[in-house]
Amino acid sequence: MQCPKCLGEMQPLTFNDVEVDRCTKCYGLFFDHLEKEMLKKMEGSEELDVGDEFVGATYNEILDVPCPKCKTKMDHVVHTDPFEIKFECCSACKGVYFDAGEFRDYLEDEIYEQFQDVVDHLE
Ligand SMILES: [Zn+2]
Numbered sequence: 196m197q198c199p200k201c202l203g204e205m206q207p208l209t210f211n212d213v214e215v216d217r218c219t220k221c222y223g224l225f226f227d228h229l230e231k232e233m234l235k236k237m238e239g240s241e242e243l244d245v246g247d248e249f250v251g252a253t254y255n256e257i258l259d260v261p262c263p264k265c266k267t268k269m270d271h272v273v274h275t276d277p278f279e280i281k282f283e284c285c286s287a288c289k290g291v292y293f294d295a296g297e298f299r300d301y302l303e304d305e306i307y308e309q310f311q312d313v314v315d316h317l318e
C-alpha cells in the first residue's frame with residue numbers, strides 16, 4: 196500500500212491481532228474501520244506511533260489525501276475538545292489516517308475523556 200501523504204511504502208504490522216499499516220518514510224498510520232476503537236482499548240498501542248510529531252505536522256498541511264485503500268478523497272476531521280487533533284477519515288471504507296504523533300494525541304484525548312468520566316461519577 197502506498198502512503199497518501201509522502202508516497203512512501205506502507206507496511207502492514209500486527210498489534211494484538213489487529214493489522215495496521217504504517218508508512219516506512221513519514222510514519223503515518225492507517226487504520227481500517229474500527230481498528231482504532233480496538234486499539235485505544237489496548238495497552239501500549241501508542242507504541243505504534245513511532246514517528247516524529249514535527250514531521251507529522253508538516254504532512255498535516257496536505258489537503259488532498261486519497262484513501263490508500265479505496266482511493267476516495269479523505270475528509271479532514273478536527274477534534275477540538277479537549278485538545279486539537281486532526282486526522283483524515285474515508286467516508287467510503289471508514290479508514291482513518293493519522294500523521295505521525297496524531298495517534299498518540301488521539302489516545303491521550305481518550306484517556307482524558309475516561310478520566311473525566313471517573314470524575315463525573317465521583318461528584
Ligand atoms: Zn508516508
Ligand SMILES: [Zn+2]
Pocket residue numbers: 262263264265266267285286287288289290
Ligand atoms: Zn477508503
